[in-house]
Amino acid sequence: MPTVAFIGLGNMGGPMAKNLLNNGWAVTAFDLSESALSDAVGAGAVAAPSATDAASGADVVFSMLPAGKHVKSVMLGDTGVFSHLPKGTLVLDASTIDAATARELHVAARDSGIDFMDTPVSGGVAAAQAGTLAFMCGGTAEAFLRAKDVLKAMGNEEKIFHAGPDGAGQVAKAANNMLLAIHMIGTCEALAIGAANGLDPSVQSAIMKASSGNNWSLQVYNPWPGVMDGAPAGNDYKPGFMVDLMAKDLGLAIELAEQSSVDADFGRRASEVYQSLQAAGLGRDDFSIVMQSLVKSDGA
Amino acid sequence: MPTVAFIGLGNMGGPMAKNLLNNGWAVTAFDLSESALSDAVGAGAVAAPSATDAASGADVVFSMLPAGKHVKSVMLGDTGVFSHLPKGTLVLDASTIDAATARELHVAARDSGIDFMDTPVSGGVAAAQAGTLAFMCGGTAEAFLRAKDVLKAMGNEEKIFHAGPDGAGQVAKAANNMLLAIHMIGTCEALAIGAANGLDPSVQSAIMKASSGNNWSLQVYNPWPGVMDGAPAGNDYKPGFMVDLMAKDLGLAIELAEQSSVDADFGRRASEVYQSLQAAGLGRDDFSIVMQSLVKSDGA
Numbered sequence: 001m002p003t004v005a006f007i008g009l010g011n012m013g014g015p016m017a018k019n020l021l022n023n024g025w026a027v028t029a030f031d032l033s034e035s036a037l038s039d040a041v042g043a044g045a046v047a048a049p050s051a052t053d054a055a056s057g058a059d060v061v062f063s064m065l066p067a068g069k070h071v072k073s074v075m076l077g078d079t080g081v082f083s084h085l086p087k088g089t090l091v092l093d094a095s096t097i098d099a100a101t102a103r104e105l106h107v108a109a110r111d112s113g114i115d116f117m118d119t120p121v122s123g124g125v126a127a128a129q130a131g132t133l134a135f136m137c138g139g140t141a142e143a144f145l146r147a148k149d150v151l152k153a154m155g156n157e158e159k160i161f162h163a164g165p166d167g168a169g170q171v172a173k174a175a176n177n178m179l180l181a182i183h184m185i186g187t188c189e190a191l192a193i194g195a196a197n198g199l200d201p202s203v204q205s206a207i208m209k210a211s212s213g214n215n216w217s218l219q220v221y222n223p224w225p226g227v228m229d230g231a232p233a234g235n236d237y238k239p240g241f242m243v244d245l246m247a248k249d250l251g252l253a254i255e256l257a258e259q260s261s262v263d264a265d266f267g268r269r270a271s272e273v274y275q276s277l278q279a280a281g282l283g284r285d286d287f288s289i290v291m292q293s294l295v296k297s298d299g300a
Numbered sequence: 301m302p303t304v305a306f307i308g309l310g311n312m313g314g315p316m317a318k319n320l321l322n323n324g325w326a327v328t329a330f331d332l333s334e335s336a337l338s339d340a341v342g343a344g345a346v347a348a349p350s351a352t353d354a355a356s357g358a359d360v361v362f363s364m365l366p367a368g369k370h371v372k373s374v375m376l377g378d379t380g381v382f383s384h385l386p387k388g389t390l391v392l393d394a395s396t397i398d399a400a401t402a403r404e405l406h407v408a409a410r411d412s413g414i415d416f417m418d419t420p421v422s423g424g425v426a427a428a429q430a431g432t433l434a435f436m437c438g439g440t441a442e443a444f445l446r447a448k449d450v451l452k453a454m455g456n457e458e459k460i461f462h463a464g465p466d467g468a469g470q471v472a473k474a475a476n477n478m479l480l481a482i483h484m485i486g487t488c489e490a491l492a493i494g495a496a497n498g499l500d501p502s503v504q505s506a507i508m509k510a511s512s513g514n515n516w517s518l519q520v521y522n523p524w525p526g527v528m529d530g531a532p533a534g535n536d537y538k539p540g541f542m543v544d545l546m547a548k549d550l551g552l553a554i555e556l557a558e559q560s561s562v563d564a565d566f567g568r569r570a571s572e573v574y575q576s577l578q579a580a581g582l583g584r585d586d587f588s589i590v591m592q593s594l595v596k597s598d599g600a
Contacts, residue, residue: 099497122511134511161507164499171497172507175490179513182489182566186482189564190475193553196560197399197471199464207461207472211422211434213479215515253493260496263594264489266482266566294563 001026004150005058007051007074007081008095009036012121012128013064016094016154018043019131020062023153030054055081060150061091067248068101076108087113090146094135096120098252099167099174100259102138106166115143118166119151120173122159124241134159136176138168171256178253181246181270181287183215184223188291191224195295202227223288232286240286247274247283301326304450305358307351307374307381308395309336312421312428313364316394316454318343319431320362323453330354355381360450361391367548368401376408387413390446394435396420398552399470400559406439406466415443418466419451420473422459424541434459436476438468471556478553481546481570481587483515484523488591491524495595502527523591532586540586547574547583 002025006017009031017040020027027045030053031037041047048054051074055061061081065071071093075081081091091114093105102118109116117139127133133155137144144162151160163172190213194204201224209218221240222228232240250271257264273290282289302325306317309331317340320327327345330353331337341347348354351374355361361381365371371393375381381391391414393405402418409416417439427433433455437444444462451460463472490513494504501524509518521540522528532540550571557564573590582589 134507136507136511159510161503161510163503163507167497168499171494171499172504175493175499175504176508176511176513178493179483179486179490179508179515182486183479183483183513183515185566186479186486189482189557189562189567190479192562193475193478193557193560193564193567194471196562197467197556199468199471199475203461203463204472204475207434207436207463208476208479210459210461211436211476211480212516212521213476213483214519215479215483216512219514221512256497257489257493260493262489262492262496264493266485266569267489267493269566269569 002059003028003057005030005048005054005061006040006045006064007031007054007062008064009033009040010064010066011125014039015125015129016064016133017045019154020150021045025150025153028054028058052079052081052084055085058089061085061089062150063091063093063095065095067095068097071095071097071105072101075105082109082112082114085112085114088115090115090143092117092119092147092150094119094121096173096249096252097170099170099256102167102170106139115140115146117143117147118169119147120169121155122173122176128154132156134161136161136163136169136172138163138166138170170252174249174253174256177246177249178264178267178270180216181250181274182266184217184221184288185270185273185290187215187217188223188288188294191291192294195224217288221288223291231288233288233291237286237289237292239284240288242284243274243277243287243289244283246287247271247278250274302359303328303357305330305348305354305361306340306345306364307331307354307362308364309333309340310364310366311425314339315425315429316364316433317345319454320450321345325450325453328354328358352379352381352384355385359390361385361389362450363393363395365395367395368397371395371397371405372401375405382409382412382414385412385414388415390415390443392417392419392447392450394419394421396473396549396552397470399467399474399556402438402467402470415446417443417447418469419447420469421455422473422476428454432456434461436461436463436469436472438463438466438470470552474549474553474556477546477549478564478567478570480516481550481574482566484517484521484588485570485573485590487515487517488523488588488594491591492594495524517588521588523588531588533588533591537586537589537592539584540588542584543574543577543587543589544583546587547571547578550574
C-alpha cells in the first residue's frame with residue numbers, strides 16, 4: 001500500500017486524510033493538536049511524533065497548513081522535510097499561502113531533488129468531507145501527472161487543474177477567491193436594491209440567475225436568508241466560509257496584484273470590506289454576512 | 301389576427317417586431333426613422349404616421365424606446381397613446397428606463413383604465429433577433445398573464461418573469477445589469493492578476509468556471525481576447541453591449557440605490573469605471589473592454 005505523510009489535520013486536512021485512507025492509501029500523520037492526531041489514528045492513520053518523522057519512508061508528502069510560515073518551517077532547514085527525503089519524492093502543499101513563498105518552496109525543493117507542487121484547494125469543508133475538492137496545481141507537467149493520482153482520492157478528478165508553473169496554483173486560488181468576494185458583494189448590493197424597492201429576493205434571485213447577473217453566489221450560496229436551503233444565510237450566517245479566511249485570501253490576492261502592478265481596485269475594496277467585517281467582530285461568521293450589513297445599516 | 305402596435309424600431313425593436321410578425325401577429329408600426337419603418341414594412345408591418353395612430357385599433361401596444369422621456373412623450377398627455385385607447389387595452393413598455401418614470405406611467409395608465417406593464421428585456425440584439433429575450437415584468441398578476449402571450453413571440457418563455465409590482469421590471473433589470481458590470485470588472489481584475497503572474501487566461505478561466513469564481517462573464521462573455529469564440533473581446537471589443545448602454549443602466553441602478561438609501565458602493569464604483577471609459581472615447585465599444593484598460597495601463 002503506498003503511503004502518504006499527511007501534515008496538518010485541521011478542519012480541511014482531517015477529512016482529507018480520511019478520504020485518502022478510504023481510497024486505499026496508508027497515512028502517516030502529524031499535527032500539533034493531539035486530538036486532531038488521535039482522530040486520524042481512529043480512522044486508520046499512524047501517528048508520527050514530527051512532520052519529518054511522518055515523511056520518513058512515505059511515497060508522497062502532503063501538507064495542509066494555515067500560512068506560508070508554517071509550510072516553510074515544516075519543509076525547509078536542516079530539520080525540515082525536504083532535507084530528509086529521498087530524491088524524487090513528491091511533496092504536495094495544499095495550504096493556501098502567498099505565491100512568493102510557494103515559489104521559494106519550489107526553488108528549495110528543486111535544490112533538494114524533490115518534486116514539489118503547490119496544490120491549493122477550493123470547495124471548503126463540505127467538499128473536503130465529500131472528497132469532491134477542486135485542486136489548482138502549480139509546477140511541472142511531470143509532477144502534475146504524479147500528483148493527480150493522489151489528489152483524486154480527495155477531489156473531483158474533473159476539477160484537478162494544472163494551473164501553470166511554480167506558484168500558479170496559489171495565483172489561481174487567490175484570483176478566484178477575489179472574484180468570489182467581488183461577485184458576492186455585488187450580489188448583496190443587487191438584492192438590497194431590489195428588496196428596498198419591493199422585489200421578493202427569491203424572485204429577483206431567480207431572474208438574475210436566468211440573466212447576465214448569474215454567478216456562483218446566486219447559484220449555490222444565496223446571501224439572502226431563506227432564499228436557498230442550506231446556505232449559511234439561513235443559519236444566521238454561521239460558516240460556511242469564514243470572513244477571516246476570505247480576508248486572508250483577499251490579502252494574498254492584493255499582495256499579488258501589487259507585486260505585479262495590476263490595479264485591482266475592486267479586489268482592494270473587497271479586501272477593505274472584509275477587514276471592516278473583521279473589525280466589527282464578525283470574523284468567524286460566514287462571508288455572505290455582507291448582506292446583513294447592507295440591509296441593516298440602511299433599513300432596507 | 302390580433303394586432304400589436306409597435307413603437308420604436310431600433311436595434312432591438314426592429315428584430316422584435318419581425319418576430320411578432322413571424323409568430324402570427326399583425327403589426328402596425330411607428331418610428332421617427334423612415335428607414336427603420338420601411339424595414340418593418342418590408343417584413344410585413346403596416347406603417348402608421350404617429351404612435352397614437354399606430355395604437356388606434358390595436359389589441360396590444362408595445363414600446364421599445366431609448367429613455368423615460370421618450371416613453372412619457374408617447375404615452376401621456378392629450379395626444380398620447382393612453383388617452384386614445386379603449387379601456388382595458390394592454391400596453392407593454394420594454395424600454396429600459398428609470399423605475400420612477402415607470403411607476404408614473406403605471407399611475408397614469410390606471411387613471412385611463414389601461415392595463416400597463418414595464419417589461420424591460422435582457423439578452424441584447426442577438427437574443428432580440430433569435431426571439432430568445434428575457435423579460436422582467438412589473439405590474440399586476442392579471443396584466444402579466446395577458447402580457448406573456450405576446451412576449452413569448454419575442455422571448456424565451458422560461459425567461460419571462462413577473463418581477464413584482466409597478467416598476468419591478470425596471471428595478472430587476474437595473475440591479476441585474478449592475479451585478480453584471482461588477483462581476484465583469486472582477487473577472488477582468490482576476491484575469492489580469494493571473495496573466496501578470498504567468499497563468500494562461502484560458503486555463504485560468506476554466507479553473508474559475510469550475511470554482512466559486514464562476515459567473516456569466518466567464519461562462520458566455522470572456523473578456524480576454526481569444527479565450528472564447530464569438531465573444532466581443534476577440535473582435536477588438538466591437539459590441540456586443542456598448543459601454544454607453546452599460547453606463548446608462550448603471551446610472552439607473554445608482555439612482556435607485558440612492559432613492560432607497562442602499563449603500564451600493566461597488567455599483568457606484570462600477571458606474572465610475574464605465575463613465576471613465578466613456579470619457580476615454582470608448583462609449584461605442586463593448587463593455588468587456590475594461591479588460592484592455594487593466595492590462596494596458598499596467599503592462600501586464
